[in-house]
Amino acid sequence: xxxxxxxxxxxxxxxxxxxxxxxxxxxxxxxxxxxxxxxxxxxxxxxxxxxxxxxxxxxxxxxxxxxxxxxxxxxxxxxxxxxxxxxxxxxxxxxxxxxxxxxxxxxxxxxxxxxxxxxxxxxxxxxxxxxxxxxxxxxxxxxxxxxxxxxxxxxxxxxxxxxxxxxxxxxxxxxxxxxxxxxxxxxxxxxxxxxxxxxxxxxxxxxxxxxxxxxxxxxxxxxxxxxxxxxxxxxxxxxxxxxxxxxxxxxxxxxxxxxxxxxxxxxxxxxxxxxxxxxxxxxxxxxxxxxxxxxxxxxxxxxxxxxxxxxxxxxxxxxxxxxxxxxxxxxxxxxxxxxxxxxxxxxxxxxxxxxxxxxxxxxxxxxxxxxxxxxxxxxxxxxxxxxxxxxxxxxxxxxxxxxxxxxxxxxxxxxxxxxxxxxxxxxxxxxxxxxxxxxxxxxxxxxxxxxxxxxxxxxxxxxxxxxxxxxxxxxxxxxxxxxxxxxxxxxxxxxxxxxxxxxxxxxxxxxxxxxxxxxxxxxxxxxxxxxxxxxxxxxxxxxxxxxxxxxxxxxxxxxxxxxxxxxxxxxxxxxxxxxxxxxxxxxxxxxxxxxxxxxxxxxxxxxxxxxxxxxxxxxxxxxxxxxxxxxxxxxxxxx
Amino acid sequence: xxxxxxxxxxxxxxxxxxxxxxxxxxxxxxxxxxxxxxxxxxxxxxxxxxxxxxxxxxxxxxxxxxxxxxxxxxxxxxxxxxxxxxxxxxxxxxxxxxxxxxxxxxxxxxxxxxxxxxxxxxxxxxxxxxxxxxxxxxxxxxxxxxxxxxxxxxxxxxxxxxxxxxxxxxxxxx
Amino acid sequence: xxxxxxxxxxxxxxxxxxxxxxxxxxxxxxxxxxxxxxxxxxxxxxxxxxxxxxxxxxxxxxxxxxxxxxxxxxxxxxxxxxxxxxxxxxxxxxxxxxxxxxxxx
Numbered sequence: 001x002x003x004x005x006x007x008x009x010x011x012x013x014x015x016x017x018x019x020x021x022x023x024x025x026x027x028x029x030x031x032x033x034x035x036x037x038x039x040x041x042x043x044x045x046x047x048x049x050x051x052x053x054x055x056x057x058x059x060x061x062x063x064x065x066x067x068x069x070x071x072x073x074x075x076x077x078x079x080x081x082x083x084x085x086x087x088x089x090x091x092x093x094x095x096x097x098x099x100x101x102x103x104x105x106x107x108x109x110x111x112x113x114x115x116x117x118x119x120x121x122x123x124x125x126x127x128x129x130x131x132x133x134x135x136x137x138x139x140x141x142x143x144x145x146x147x148x149x150x151x152x153x154x155x156x157x158x159x160x161x162x163x164x165x166x167x168x169x170x171x172x173x174x175x176x177x178x179x180x181x182x183x184x185x186x187x188x189x190x191x192x193x194x195x196x197x198x199x200x201x202x203x204x205x206x207x208x209x210x211x212x213x214x215x216x217x218x219x220x221x222x223x224x225x226x227x228x229x230x231x232x233x234x235x236x237x238x239x240x241x242x243x244x245x246x247x248x249x250x251x252x253x254x255x256x257x258x259x260x261x262x263x264x265x266x267x268x269x270x271x272x273x274x275x276x277x278x279x280x281x282x283x284x285x286x287x288x289x290x291x292x293x294x295x296x297x298x299x300x301x302x303x304x305x306x307x308x309x310x311x312x313x314x315x316x317x318x319x320x321x322x323x324x325x326x327x328x329x330x331x332x333x334x335x336x337x338x339x340x341x342x343x344x345x346x347x348x349x350x351x352x353x354x355x356x357x358x359x360x361x362x363x364x365x366x367x368x369x370x371x372x373x374x375x376x377x378x379x380x381x382x383x384x385x386x387x388x389x390x391x392x393x394x395x396x397x398x399x400x401x402x403x404x405x406x407x408x409x410x411x412x413x414x415x416x417x418x419x420x421x422x423x424x425x426x427x428x429x430x431x432x433x434x435x436x437x438x439x440x441x442x443x444x445x446x447x448x449x450x451x452x453x454x455x456x457x458x459x460x461x462x463x464x465x466x467x468x469x470x471x472x473x474x475x476x477x478x479x480x481x482x483x484x485x486x487x488x489x490x491x492x493x494x495x496x497x498x499x500x501x502x503x504x505x506x507x508x509x510x511x512x513x514x515x516x517x518x519x520x521x522x523x524x525x526x527x528x529x530x531x532x533x534x535x536x537x538x539x540x541x542x543x544x545x546x547x548x549x550x551x552x553x554x555x556x557x558x559x560x561x562x563x564x565x566x567x568x569x570x571x572x573x574x575x576x577x578x579x580x581x582x583x584x585x586x587x588x589x590x591x592x593x594x595x596x597x598x599x600x601x602x603x604x605x606x607x608x609x610x611x612x613x614x615x616x617x618x619x620x621x622x623x624x625x626x627x628x629x630x631x632x633x634x635x636x637x638x639x
Numbered sequence: 640x641x642x643x644x645x646x647x648x649x650x651x652x653x654x655x656x657x658x659x660x661x662x663x664x665x666x667x668x669x670x671x672x673x674x675x676x677x678x679x680x681x682x683x684x685x686x687x688x689x690x691x692x693x694x695x696x697x698x699x700x701x702x703x704x705x706x707x708x709x710x711x712x713x714x715x716x717x718x719x720x721x722x723x724x725x726x727x728x729x730x731x732x733x734x735x736x737x738x739x740x741x742x743x744x745x746x747x748x749x750x751x752x753x754x755x756x757x758x759x760x761x762x763x764x765x766x767x768x769x770x771x772x773x774x775x776x777x778x779x780x781x782x783x784x785x786x787x788x789x790x791x792x793x794x795x796x797x798x799x800x801x802x803x804x805x806x807x808x809x810x811x812x813x
Numbered sequence: 814x815x816x817x818x819x820x821x822x823x824x825x826x827x828x829x830x831x832x833x834x835x836x837x838x839x840x841x842x843x844x845x846x847x848x849x850x851x852x853x854x855x856x857x858x859x860x861x862x863x864x865x866x867x868x869x870x871x872x873x874x875x876x877x878x879x880x881x882x883x884x885x886x887x888x889x890x891x892x893x894x895x896x897x898x899x900x901x902x903x904x905x906x907x908x909x910x911x912x913x914x915x916x917x918x
Binding site: 624 | 732735736738739742745746749
Binding site: 641642645649652653656657659660661665668669672675676679682683685686687688690691694695698699702703706707709710711713714721723724728729732733736737739740743744747748752753754755756757758759761765766769770776778781785788789791792793795796797799800 | 814815816817818819820821822823824825826828829830831832833834835836837839840841842843845846848849850852853856859860863864867868869870871872873874875877878880881882884885886887888889890891892893895896897898899900902908
């Protein structure tokens with residue numbers, strides 16, 4: 001049952017990062033690409049091995065999959081409250097390391113072709129390995145603080161990779177924005193961690209998640225403003241997760257993060273980092289479910305549902321294909337959060353949890369594929385915008401087919417992967433909350449619509465005049481596309497419910513035919529509408545845009561959230577709060593220090609006259625001192 | 640009878656001491672000092688310490704006063720009017736001295752001195768014997784050290800007072 | 814000892830002389846005047862030694878001998894002081910205290 005070799009899975013990319021980082025200039029670009037790919041291949045092989053061993057060799061003991069933990073104490077506060085470092089192997093962490101290693105490996109192979117000729121080639125691979133190390137560490141964390149540490153590391157890697165083109169001011173601004181928004185969300189995360197640590201006395205996941213353990217049984221012990229403190233803590237932790245997963249209202253960084261190179265968008269902002277928030281809620285799921293009868297879970301569900309609707313509406317109007325994909329990601333993550341929110345715990349009730357993880361898995365595959373295809377198209381056309389593309393199916397057949405597969409997957413058309421996972425989500429929603437179910441169905445339709453809008457816009461539609469004839473990408477870029485397309489097709493057939501459930505026991509899932517039919521129909525309607533509007537050149541879309549008028553404009557400008565945030569920070573925070581405080585600091589605090597210095601100098605100027613150089617003055621001081629001392633002694637002696 | 644002589648001597652000493660430190664002419668200051676020293680020699684005579692009185696007159700009144708007069712002549716200050724200090728400085732110093740004097744006198748008068756009535760005259764032979772004795776309470780070591788000190792002082796005085804100009808002249812002739 | 818004079822009176826006289834010397838030392842502006850004041854101080858202390866010896870310990874001679882040493886030292890010191898004053902006069906052509914304030918801040 002010894003799975004301690006899983007510690008190597010994060011460590012190999014770390015070694016690659018250090019190697020490529022330290023010997024940056026001395027390694028030739030081709031070599032560094034190979035080293036990166038090699039490292040990730042090793043991690044991928046180990047992940048598959050671990051998965052095979054965990055699910056099939058060790059299997060279920062007493063009907064549930066046993067959690068394997070190997071940890072050492074890093075920092076000890078009290079007997080139970082300590083920060084450990086180690087690995088925790090359980091069904092969702094195995095699934096996550098498999099997902100992360102597949103996508104990361106594909107992105108590494110793709111980057112060898114995409115970033116060819118770039119100046120900072122070695123640096124790019126070094127950062128990719130750093131990110132892989134951080135992400136592996138995050139999913140294998142054994143306790144809350146360890147996950148927080150790796151959380152921040154992932155944020156740093158994201159900052160480094162978004163700002164990779166550091167000479168572009170927009171990229172630098174985007175990197176800063178991503179880091180600051182997620183850091184702000186992490187403030188809530190940290191406060192949540194501290195509250196949990198204080199009131200339950202432990203940070204360890206095993207103790208926290210134990211349904212008979214102290215944390216869950218005594219959740220009602222302390223209350224604050226009507227809710228248990230643990231509920232507040234879980235809401236704050238969700239705030240951290242919402243920031244990282246770009247949930248409303250902390251979503252503003254994700255569209256701007258598309259300034260980074262496309263492989264980065266595929267790896268970080270589609271498949272792995274942004275699902276860290278979902279993973280966090282899933283990891284703490286027993287706490288979320290049992291504390292205050294799932295109050296925090298309701299909040300998770302509603303935020304997820306609202307975010308998916310919000311993002312889908314904005315995605316319809318965007319013209320930059322990467323932005324469309326970014327909002328699409330936000331929408332799909334909304335689905336995952338929604339599914340977690342409506343989930344139960346025991347046996348068949350846990351279908352929401354299972355669906356969320358399933359959708360995470362399939363989404364990683366097809367979203368990464370979509371981004372890599374978009375990268376391939378951008379690489380060929382040298383532009384991100386829809387208006388510069390059209391009729392590319394003649395020039396880029398492989399990209400065309402793989403993009404189509406991914407689009408069908410995300411639209412939820414059987415037998416592709418997205419259908420199975422999205423269906424499970426809708427089943428879970430239907431059984432618990434009808435409103436959320438209707439929102440989910442509507443968003444499914446919107447998803448199909450905007451996805452095929454860009455598909456038709458890129459590969460069909462009018463022939464744009466290209467200065468250079470676009471050509472298909474090299475094999476290093478098309479090979480990952482093919483692999484991911486294959487996974488998008490077969491991934492749906494994995495019997496997820498056997499492996500991943502909240503109580504780790506597994507159950508048999510059956511297809512709910514009526515709900516599946518509704519979902520597929522809605523998807524097909526979306527595709528049909530997109531066909532009508534966009535397949536051939538026409539101005540139907542423009543007429544509709546004018547008909548919606550100002551609502552269209554609001555949607556195009558992403559509902560002005562960026563402007564609102566900018567207004568609050570610049571006009572209110574910087575001008576009214578920070579500037580006076582800075583002035584106070586400079587004038588009074590600094591002034592006091594300088595004043596003390598000046599006073600000392602002035603005093604010393606006055607005092608230095610004592611050192612007059614005249615012997616007589618010294619003699620006078622001498623005599624006077626002797627007299628005074630004599631007086632003092634006499635006083636002491638006679639008393 | 641001795642009592643009155645002592646009072647007169649004391650009066651002379653104090654008056655001339657004050658005159659010495661407040662006089663504006665250099666030479667007068669030195670001469671007043673001479674009178675003070677002679678007064679002190681008189682006090683020694685009263686206490687029957689003849690040897691010490693003789694030394695006082697020889698060394699102090701004869702040697703040191705002559706030395707000071709020579710130095711006054713060498714720095715051309717006989718006719719000059721000496722400056723006096725600022726009044727504020729004088730007042731402060733007077734105050735400090737009076738306080739010190741008060742402390743001294745209080746200490747002195749508060750203490751019970753166990754006076755032994757005697758009329759012994761200390762002879763030169765006694766002093767000489769004590770000065771050169773090797774036993775306990777003998778002063779042979781300080782005696783030798785003092786002679787070394789006087790040698791050093793003489794050499795030092797010659798070296799310092801010779802100054803730079805003389806050596807330059809020597810160098811030029813060579 | 815002197816008949817009819819107590820030790821207290823002699824000691825008070827020497828104290829007065831001592832402080833007159835101190836006053837002169839601090840107040841005077843001429844180096845030679847300072848030398849004169851130092852002589853006053855030293856003499857007052859010598860008288861102190863001798864008087865206490867005579868009045869309180871007449872059979873011992875430490876006071877007298879010590880006073881001989883003090884006189885010897887005072888003489889040596891005065892000689893050196895005079896030579897320094899003459900050297901200084903050669904350098905800066907003045908024996909005022911205010912002209913030798915170089916060792917100040």
